[in-house]
Amino acid sequence: MAILFIPFATFILFYINQMTNMLCIQKEIPEDRQPKVFRTINILITILLISSYVEILFT
Structure with missing residues (x-):
């Protein structure tokens, strides 16, 4: 499960960082x-x- 989840994460x-950068610019x-x-x-x-990983791991 970790093999699939780590690249996804x-x-x-x-x-999300790209979208945050666009938010800062806009x-x-x-x-x-x-930085904050x-x-x-x-x-x-x-x-x-x-x-999410813990929930998937224990279900």
Whole structure:
């Protein structure tokens, strides 16, 4: 299961980062606040992916 989930999770994280970058550009978020936005979104998505993996693993 991990063999399939890890590439999927990497793709999701990469795509979410692209969308976050487009959001920062569209909403004209200042350069000094962008790392905080990226960090927050990456942490939340990582928690979501880990919880999804655990749910799939134990069902």
